[in-house]
Amino acid sequence: MGGGGCRSSSRQPQVVPVLYLVLSLLPLILASAYAVANQDDCNVSNCKHHGPDIRFPFRLKEDRQHSRCGYAGLELSCTEKKETKLELPFSGAFLVKAIDYRSQLMETYDPQGCIIKRLLRLNFSASPFHQTPSPQLYYGDGIPAPDFVHFIIILNCSSTELIGKAQRVNCLEVSGYQVYAVHVSDDQWLQGYMPPPSCRKVRTISVPFSDHFLSHINDPDLSIFFSWKSPNCSYCEEKGKRCTWKNHTSGSRIQCLDIPTKGVSIGQVVTGVSVGLLLLMIAITIYLVYNSKLSKQDQARIEKFLDDYKALRPRRYSYADIKRITNQFNEKLGQGGYGSVFKGKLSNEILVAVKVLNYAKGNGDEFINEVSTIGRIHHVNVVRLVGFCADGFRRALVYEFLPNESLEKFIFSKNANNPFLNWEKLQKIAIGIARGMEYLHQGCDQRILHFDIKPHNILLDHNFNSKISDFGLAKLCSKDKSIVSMTAARGTMGYIAPEVFSRNFGNVSYKSDVYSFGMLLLEMVGGRKNIDATEEKTSQVYFPEWVYNHLSQGEEMEIRVIEDGDAKIAKKLTIVALWCIQWYPVDRPSMNVVVQMLEGEAERLIMPPNPFASTTKENTNAVNPKMPFHIGLTVIDE
Incomplete structure (x- = not known):
């Protein structure tokens, strides 16, 4: 000392x-x-003498200005012909005619002169912009005119005979076919527009334009308008002042400053x-x-x-890192309501899947849920979160890459490239999912309830080992409390437990995940959705009830049984699934009991009560509604 x-x-x-x-x-x-x-020492820039002024919240890349001189995602650049260019992720480049900083509007046009083609691929999922009507469609005080969204249907026609009002689109035509754009009303679109016999409907797009837009659709200089909400500098512009970051630190609040002298x-x-x-x-x-x-x-x-702490946490990446990892979003793996998934590479040996989240989707709760939940756990049957990006409005999640994608591709697809998995593999996959769920419910410091167990959220590695993914709806709760409070139902229809909709069936708990696992297991057995909306009669399409009736009457299911032993595995998976989908949570086994059932012998399992009987729970087939085995197991109290 x-x-x-x-x-x-x-x-x-x-x-x-x-x-x-x-x-x-x-x-x-x-x-x-x-x-x-x-x-404010951030200079006003131009690409050419009469071009639009480029100032905060925009920043010109070529000037090498500091990041505090602009807002993330609002960078502009100059072309070789000194035109002002805006690059939108996934949508390509637009040329900028003018920028109205007071109204926060930008007028753009297509460099190739085919604006309708750009509308077909317009994507604002990773951009602070959104499409807006032209200033002519606004009333006073910046109030948009009502009903400014119109539907335009693109038709590919082999004949020039058209029914109704249509405009030919020259820049989309190919040899032997003409392309037309048809403006339809809301009622026509809702009722289903029927094209002429010689035409095929290609795409429907909704645009904030009027008939004036359609009549000038072949004009190469036709403009479309983008607007942005953040940062909101219109207040400063109205006062004749310059908008900038407060305290000259990007990411903080904005302030209004006097325009500096040259x-x-x-x-x-x-x-x-x-x-x-x-x-x-x-x-x-x-x-x-x-x-x-x-x-x-x-x-x-x-x-x-x-x-040590860094090794346990997922790494935080910048958006520039995400672009480098995905090679400028070169290889797209899939797309959904959440955004898009791209294949990426951390090194020659390490591949990743990068989920770029939709900027306009939600308020960030699912992103926070995913990082805070999956970022703290490590298990062979839970997908690993390698890193994440929270760079301004841009958000992305970086996972380990699993080459066989989701279980859904193998159990529902009729594609010859995705053959049905044999029963031993299905059993292995089911056990892996059950072990992952057991870890979530019992193996962590806090119990993790997934609330969205379904085939799409089960990923498979090169050896068909199953991994649970997508924790956007997950909830954390203390292990000594099995009941969780919920203000609204969460999950995917067809997999949601009854108590999530109505507390008459019991309280929401980890047993709600058990129900979803049972429905997933039945779909693995049947190789089809449990509820097929394309069928006419519900009694013919509800697979869980059909399979229960067959087993309770001692009949064989005859479901894709190929080799000796397949029938036993199919029967075991089915009985376990029927235990898991009991209407009342107290009648369902916990996941550690489910693992024991899946790893045990089929002969030791007994049929559960009929989960499709009335809510009085009267059932003559139930040997012991609390005991999935002939031997005694500890009852898990709610």
């Missing part, structure tokens, strides 16, 4: 002169800070030097104080903790 005290006192004289210097410069520092806070004054030079000196003094002071307070042993301990 004495040695430590001596080292501390020997370094103190080094700190005192620095602190004295900082205190002596304090008046100059405060004056400089005030001057900097009221100056040129650099001596006062600005003094301000810059003073602020630089301030930062230098603060850095030196912190460095000396830090080294005088911490011993080498303390530093080593802290570094070890940070390294």
